[in-house]
Amino acid sequence: MRFTIFAALLAATTLPSIAHAACGGNFNTFLNGLKAEAPSHGIEKATAERFLHSVRADPAVLRADQSQGVFQRPFVDFSRRLISNDRIKRGRSNGKRYNKTFNRIEQNYGIDRGVLLAFWAFETDFGAIQGNFNTANALVTLAHDCRRPELFRPQIFAAMELFKRGEFDPAKTTGAWAGEIGMVQMLPHDILENGTDGDGDGRVSLKTSAPDALMSGGKMLKSLGWRKGEPWIDEVIVPKNFDWSLSGLGTKKRASEWAKLGIKPRDGQLSNNLSASLILPQGRRGPAFLTYPNFDVYFEWNQSFTYVLTAAYFATRLNGAQVYNAGNPENGLSGSQMKRLQRALQERGYNVGKIDGILGANTRTAVQKEQARLKLPADAWPTPALLSKLEGKKAP
Numbered sequence: 001m002r003f004t005i006f007a008a009l010l011a012a013t014t015l016p017s018i019a020h021a022a023c024g025g026n027f028n029t030f031l032n033g034l035k036a037e038a039p040s041h042g043i044e045k046a047t048a049e050r051f052l053h054s055v056r057a058d059p060a061v062l063r064a065d066q067s068q069g070v071f072q073r074p075f076v077d078f079s080r081r082l083i084s085n086d087r088i089k090r091g092r093s094n095g096k097r098y099n100k101t102f103n104r105i106e107q108n109y110g111i112d113r114g115v116l117l118a119f120w121a122f123e124t125d126f127g128a129i130q131g132n133f134n135t136a137n138a139l140v141t142l143a144h145d146c147r148r149p150e151l152f153r154p155q156i157f158a159a160m161e162l163f164k165r166g167e168f169d170p171a172k173t174t175g176a177w178a179g180e181i182g183m184v185q186m187l188p189h190d191i192l193e194n195g196t197d198g199d200g201d202g203r204v205s206l207k208t209s210a211p212d213a214l215m216s217g218g219k220m221l222k223s224l225g226w227r228k229g230e231p232w233i234d235e236v237i238v239p240k241n242f243d244w245s246l247s248g249l250g251t252k253k254r255a256s257e258w259a260k261l262g263i264k265p266r267d268g269q270l271s272n273n274l275s276a277s278l279i280l281p282q283g284r285r286g287p288a289f290l291t292y293p294n295f296d297v298y299f300e301w302n303q304s305f306t307y308v309l310t311a312a313y314f315a316t317r318l319n320g321a322q323v324y325n326a327g328n329p330e331n332g333l334s335g336s337q338m339k340r341l342q343r344a345l346q347e348r349g350y351n352v353g354k355i356d357g358i359l360g361a362n363t364r365t366a367v368q369k370e371q372a373r374l375k376l377p378a379d380a381w382p383t384p385a386l387l388s389k390l391e392g393k394k395a396p
Contacts (some may be wrong), residue, residue: 014096023149026260027057032146033305034088034156041157051136051160051170058137064147064177072335072357075281076326079310082122083317083367091117091318094126094210101198101211105218110228113314116217119184119301122311127183130207135159136170139179139188155179158188167191167204175207182206183213186220224300225293230274232294235266235287235324238278245378247278248368249361251286254268277329283381286329291311305361330383338363341382344390 021033031052038048073081095102095113102113125131139159143152159179162168168188175181181191183206195204196219198211206213239262246253246261253261256272263270263278270276276290291312296307313324333341335357342352342363350366359367359382368380374389 008142023144023146043160047158047164051163054171055136055140058141061138061177073308074332075306078306083308083314087121088317090126091121101214105215109218109222111218111221111226116214117318118311118314123185124183131176132174133177135173135179135181137177137179155188158192161192162188184217191221194223219341223296226297227294230294231271231292234270234290235262236290237266238288244284245372247280248380249277252277282329282381283379284377286327287317287324333382337387341387
């Protein structure tokens with residue numbers, strides 16, 4: 001089972017300006033629009049017609065897109081579900097097995113092996129579960145759906161380019177429901193930009209060659225802004241009398257400044273000269289981390305806060321870090337309660353995005369602002385007591 005929503009790895013793109021619908025409407029009319037647009041992307045119309053000849057809408061793709069309940073889990077539960085002793089053991093074993101490849105990645109792109117091993121583990125369980133959705137069908141289905149056409153429509157033309165090069169078969173190429181392909185799950189646009197022959201056979205085989213997939217993933221992370229030789233996350237200890245409103249990705253201070261405020265590393269030393277944010281995934285009573293600029297690159301791979309934090313932490317575990325201190329977080333909200341919270345925040349003018357029961361970045365920011373207004377500890381962790389206050393009820 002894949003746990004990611006989708007790898008948000010696109011260069012900046014915009015919807016087409018030509019006169020046909022960007023999404024929705026009759027499916028065949030939509031396909032004709034893609035054929036008409038293809039030449040503007042350097043794809044001959046005849047090539048587009050061959051690519052789209054067997055493409056069909058896939059309702060299972062939309063069901064998968066709408067079923068993201070796993071992301072409603074809080075960080076501690078989510079990370080414990082994904083990280084096991086067996087995964088750590090196999091991750092370290094694969095690090096040794098492909099040591100030469102990882103050495104090349106570190107030398108060429110500056111990506112720590114733990115980072116790629118964590119993605120490889122979470123995305124496909126080290127290549128074992130890559131998805132069996134028809135990729136062309138998935139991309140066209142998601143582009144036709146009007147939820148995120150700006151993400152998926154450009155991927156169709158990237159897939160057409162791969163098809164033109166003989167590197168994509170619209171009838172046979174398979175992968176994840178969101179159109180990602182291979183062991184580290186890359187979208188067609190990113191395969192075009194970063195696909196790398198890591199095993200020297202003259203081909204880029206992301207589904208069957210671990211060196212190809214890992215080298216491609218490393219190149220992609222570098223292109224997204226990864227900074228060589230810098231950390232991405234440190235577990236920290238925060239004093240009990242801390243100003244919790246300073247937590248969250250929106251506040252940046254040098255690690256040395258955080259240290260002056262009483263924050264200490266749980267192990268080792270902080271990277272004092274780097275800008276960092278204090279992250280409290282389950283509030284002031286739960287785990288605590290300082291995140292550095294490389295952590296922000298994770299959001300170019302996946303947009304789920306919980307997934308990103310788990311992947312970043314897992315990378316440190318693969319490199320020998322100790323198990324984080326889970327603390328004793330306050331009780332959070334159920335999925336239905338979280339939706340009620342999001343509606344209450346929306347009614348107060350906050351942009352929380354889709355009402356999906358997921359504690360994403362926008363919801364966290366709104367929660368923290370309301371906590372500060374209500375003179376509660378502003379740690380961005382929503383509790384039943386906060387929900388009751390926002391709904392005008394007495395706290396349970």
